[in-house]
Amino acid sequence: MPASPAQTRSVRVMPCVVATVAVWMVSTAAHAQAPSASQSWPLPQPAPMPPPIQAPRDTPFPGTIRLHVDATDTARGLFRVKQTLPVAPGRRLTLLFPQWLPGDHGPTGPLEGLAGLKVQAGKRVIAWTRDAVQVAAFHIDIPAGVTSIDVHSQFLGATEPRVGPVVATSTMLDLQWHHLVLYPAGHYVRRITYEASVKLPPTWEFATPLTVARREGGEVRFQPVTLDTLVDSPVIAGRAFKRILLSDDPVPVHVNIVADDAAGLEPPPGFVRGYQALVQQAYRLFGSQHYDHYDLMVWLADGFGPSYFEHLRAGENALPADFFTTWKDRPEHRGRLAHGFVHSWNGLFRRPAEMWTPDFNTPERDSLLWVFEGLTSYWQDVLTTRAGLWTREDALDDWAATAAAMASRPGRRWRPLRDVTNDAVVQRRKPLSWRGWQRDMFDAYSEGALIWLEADTLLRQRSGGRKSLDDFARAFFGVRAGSQVTMTYTLEDIVTTLNDILPHDWSGFFRSRIEETHDAPPLGGITQGGYTLTWSEEPTDAVRRAEAASGNVDLGDSLGMTLAKDGKVLRVDWEGPAFKVGLLPGAVVTAVNGSPYAAQRLKDAVKATAHQEPLRLSWRQGTATRSALIPWHEGLRYPRLRRVEGTPAILDEILKPRD
Template sequence: MIYKRNILMSSLRLLAALTAFSGLVSPALAQTQPMPLPMPAPVPEPQDRPFPGSLTVSVDATDTVHHVMSIHETVPVPKEAQQKGEMVLLYPMWIPGDHSPTGVIEQFASLRVQSGGRTLNWKRDTVNVAAFHIPVSASTPSLDLHFQLMTPIAPGMGRIVMTPSIVNVQWDQVSLYPAGYFTRDITVQPSVRVPHGWQIGSALRAATYGDEAHFNATTFNTLVDSPIYAGRYFRKFDLTGPDHVPVSLDVVADDPDSLDATPQQVAAHQNLVRQATSLFGSHHYDHYDFLLALTEELGGIGLEHHQSSENSAAPGYFTEWDKTFPTRDLLAHEYTHSWNGKYRRPADMWAPNFNTPQRGSLLWVYEGQTQYWGNVLAARSGLVTKDQGFEALAYMAASYDNQTGRQWRPLEDTTNDPVIAQRAPLSWRDWQRSEDYYVEGQLVWLDADALIRKLSDGHKSLDDFAKAFFGTNSGSFVVSPYQFDDVVATLNSVQPYDWAKFLHDRLDTIQPHAPLDGLTNGGYKLVYTSKPTSFIKASEAARHATDLSFSLGLTVNGAGHVGREHWISPAFKAGVVPGMTILAVNDMSFTPQRLLHAVTDAQKDPKQDIRLIVKSGDHVSTVSIPYHDGLRYPHLERIEGTPDRLSAIYAPRP
């Protein structure tokens, strides 16, 4: 009976729905369905017109104890807003270089708005939470804004930007701007106060220096593009190249000893400027400041700007030079962005303000080719040796050749990852893929370079593409957007070939292996041996981890905590997952050395599996890994009888 009653009730509900739709249900049975409320009026769209008057933005960055920056900003109120009765101010959300809406609106606090001493009650937009509606009238000539940036106190809260010795001021985090205007049309007069005696590095130039620096008036675009490093321990190195355009390395550090650079180390950075300007045959800055923090306290960063870059490295960057080479391509990468990413920019990544969504379909050029030149320029300049550059290339090639996510997801789709994941940790990065347009993009461009050299019998190379594509309009700051067809056309002007197919094959289709033709055409092949390279050893030491990515398929730190792991690797198949802790190896308490010995012992005895006791939360279990192929580490090996084009690529230009 219950079964029949349920069928009857379902039939009645279906009949009521059908008759209601056709308008045949009686008023007693009909029920009004909910409808959505109308959306609020949209925030004014940006228009290319000058904003009347100038903003002032004054930042007090002295409270390093509480990690709070206090800001006073003044904003003129245009007549148009006075007549409308409302002015809308925006907090920047789409930050160039992040490729996603990463504005730290959650750190914005304590907003007070006044005009002529009278408090105005602001209201946040209910849809666009980075927009603030402020009532104004003909008697509101300007707005006085007071607010704070509650910067992270601990790493789990976000990136640390204030420490006892260093402050990193990013202007997008400490300013509001008026809606309805292209930000290039808004003038700003910025200033910053730092702790007494600290020195400042920035692409901004100041009319007055000291504890409070008043910078020259600039546009809002340039302001956001010109962050500040201020430090208790500070040193500036002159890197100006043969074109006599000023370039400097502005270094802040946790302690004074970290600033002790040798003349040879400074010379390598000077060579970077020479090699880059030789490669691109141009510059797109009046001056350039490498901002470098040598720190364990400030949050890590590598972020490009037109006339500067924000970089961080270990305190031993100079003082332990033989150990820090795996990360020394960072400055070369960010410097390359002055040409590729800032001057030449994908058309769908140019936006009129900092709250207009961007699209990243060409990030494999913006970031991928920059990754390529970063690795090459680091070797050409002497920041790393050629062998160190080759070892880094071998590791990256092997990592992406062994990646399983390429079985379902094409490379081009990963250009959406900055918006999809916003660089949050992933459970299975190897299977999900992430922003692979960086390193796999590097391999694509190596493939292109080696192919151009092969087809032209060594007369042409990707260097010619770089000069033709990025070297136009030397001295101009005006962004030059491009699209896919522009990239193809320039490649064809260098060396005729079906470059559109070449790129589509590598970007848009499922490829079971990484693009390694660049190695083959370059005269090398990827091989594996039981000995780690110096690159892997230095990387392991820096990360305090043991890298078994190409054998068991995982990395593990000194305490046995499992980090990155390959999908469908021997460890994966045995039930080991990231986040587990290895307690014991073959009936002995865990140490990294015992795990390495277990791998080599299992290779000698095919009947001996690798036994682990692992812990996940409160759960302890035993797993057995039937792996017998020994330790495997990637290397590049010369292909006998072939031209050594790869060495030519990494060789310094005269």
Template structure:
């Protein structure tokens, strides 16, 4: 044993034998450790300061070029040329991404970061407390640096969604850039360009300066607008005008196959109706032009993401060519289009951050996403994108989900606004108990239906939530700069339409928690309907409820998934939960008959008129188990039924506006 090691051991023994130090706190406020065994093993290293963002311009223009031609390896190569001055500089990778409401910037996929200036390499140091920051020391005489790196996009959707396929690229600039700290995002100017594969077309809200030999160069813009203007590019591309009053709103479609671009004139007319109905709802536009980016693919990762002058949307390859098969998913585009007013122009004040590394707060997502979900479905119905009957089926599904959701016993709707901050859309086996992202969308949709019908009832149908939308979101026609809003302003605007104790109305639904808390379904009742359940579906219900054949949520309490008929989405407190069953079980047989979804449906139906249990044989790895369900209530699928003699306010809400 070396002398140095012996000395260290002796010191350690001395410390261990020493009496505990008295715990005192000097006037400096620094605590004295009471017991040496509680001392930290290491202290954080000193970190260079990250400049706080201020409302001053960054000097010069950052020249940015992305190359997305490496389709086989799905690699985006980026070069940024940044004006600099001698001294410390911190570059940031966006952490808090707009529309994600969380710290989701995939910095793990950024590699090969190399900085040069004045013909020499300049080393960087990552901040270990804020690892989205890169610290540099710019030498004297260097007036610009070149930063190069790769965004290693993913081959599958296991962890991050696929953004590159052999025929489509979804370029999201914020996932492939670094920007200087110390300035508001709108005060940093970029001159962006992108190299596309030969022969490709593209759509983006950016203003094109030139497009030659596959190189698209855009007019200089601020970082805020760049991040807010993604691109869809593809070998198969079509641009469609959907603005009936001018040439300001377009659909930019890319597809795996050229045949999938065949949107019909009738379908184009439905999206033109959407634009018209949005104009009549809000009474103002907060964009000079708007691009609905639409990718038709079974390879690109799915997305529906809002921007001020565009939106990113995906659908299956047959979204247009097999229109009737997509009834349940057509409200996404109206939802994202609504965000141009609610979420982008008018935005919760605590989400209007200075740059992309300032933490967001999500206290008003029930307005940002929840009321947008409400208007998305209203616009879908008013435009004809959904029929009224399709909307009733979808609304019944939402109401049934929350009427049967036990998670409200411990978690209020308001707290689900924090879900993304706790881990972005974390999947879970017990979603009915966890509560989460979908709730501030869909449960809030029910809450806003409640508000709309309350206004209609209280004003004898002279006013509605439409009046709120025009007064709150439709202000300052032509203004593009975002405005922040608060809870108090939402309440005041509602009172401007109809005098009511709106603060109590909202807080009562947002903060309701405990065994007696219930879903906010009063709007359905006030609209002249009630929720019921049926064991026999119509042809239209089967089309809209695409997963009906494997859905046993409101009977046995689970869904069957995949070729092995795996039990998934087990509902907390259901017969399956009480069996008890958890994750990983595959259905092998039903009443000694080889299992299929149809066999299980038949068994559940037969049990209505029998006292015999439903017996399932299950397999989980090498384990087998037989479970008996003493269940005799039959299949249960949700449906809205009319209340006799009550006014049909859903018909009024979903009717197209004539002016």
């Protein structure tokens, strides 16, 4: 074939080009011959996981575990623990530190407090190893011939509130067994029997749901119980102790009070009468009880203990040291005892099925937290008022504050309440920078209460006042009178019971409020109840008391922020006026309209915005300083419920005591 003109044309190639091409060809050939790095070296693979922890089975643990706690070193919050366990020789034993406690909703067991772990068979020390994945599990290989071991440990309680809940001081203690036990894996906790004893400081008195087998001085031995009952039966003790009978019909109910000194034990007029009425109003609501006796446990101290912890036969309640001396002027704390008491029915006797677990290390699922806590919060307010511990105005102001707080949750637009129920695990109760946008588990308490208020008013409205949530309480929680065996429930069970009381699309009612996102909070209970959420430039008595006690300035419903008395910004609401100008939590407001910051000066300036007066704030954020006009022209705002004339006052009816 003749060559084309291009093929026959003479081409002159520069030497440098030839050299470059040659180098490129050699390089290409070398790369073609050498495998890539991924081909020449093995890729990493995961290390094998340790064997899984033995799953709990509904089989008895062979024998009884003896548990002794020396709780005399209260000043340092130090509990010394000895457990004696029967064991199988030549086998591996796994002990678990409780992580998931009924009512805590997340893996909150204070594992960091466990110290001094030592295992012995007689004088022989036996090695233990912590599981590399389930770090609350401890493995012990039992030597041949060993049939019993002693497990020594300590629990180091927090010595100040910034570290954690303080559970022991030189004057009082709150002994929670889940801090102290290491229990054998592989069994339901209802099938593990413990014989517990405790050594208390001399002359201290105590209260507990447990039955005392013997007491000699400070040494107290209790009758054997299963582990689930033990963990559900705390011991409260103190140097200054008072026990008051509230009711003995049909079974005893006591309130047990511990204070720093005997002078702090004398209850004010109205205390005993109010809580006697609380017990009776609860019985009239639920129609039965599920305990053989009940102990309201109260410690009067600042910075002591968890705020509350509920149990089937007891409720732990932390109240301010001045609770008795300020009884008349500060009613807001009175409802705390009602919350734990209601939990005896809702949460302990009847528990959401996904929250019931066979041991204390199996994760719970909190999808019905808005029932467990929301319904309890609703009845807390209702029963506190029916008992006369609150006035009707106290309850209405509390509902107004709840409604306003939930109205400042723009996070509802992206997070339905159903997702928020996961926050005991997701957020672990940590402080949040933007609570309104992020939301947290306590929205299930507050928004849940509003949903149940709406359900109650709907029942009353559509039945002409013949039916109410009281009927649901009796039908759902009043069953199996006297039984202490947990009875689980599902949302379907709730819907079925409500339909038995009043046919309605209850599935759709709850689905729309729990599963779906919304712009606004569920305020149907307030409007159906004959009221509306409105705003006043005058704070409620509750706001006045809270500000007086803390020194804070609550401008959440106007500027969208709360400040400490020194001007430090404690909270900024997402999308509020303060947020829009760049104020952040942690900033310090230094000036109001050019004058040095003072709380009253700021309030006066906010009030003046209703008359179109400008509001300029100056603040310091770290080393930077800023100043801005605040986009707000509606003055001071505090939430109130206003009666809508011409409509049935259903909220008033809900709050009336039952005969």
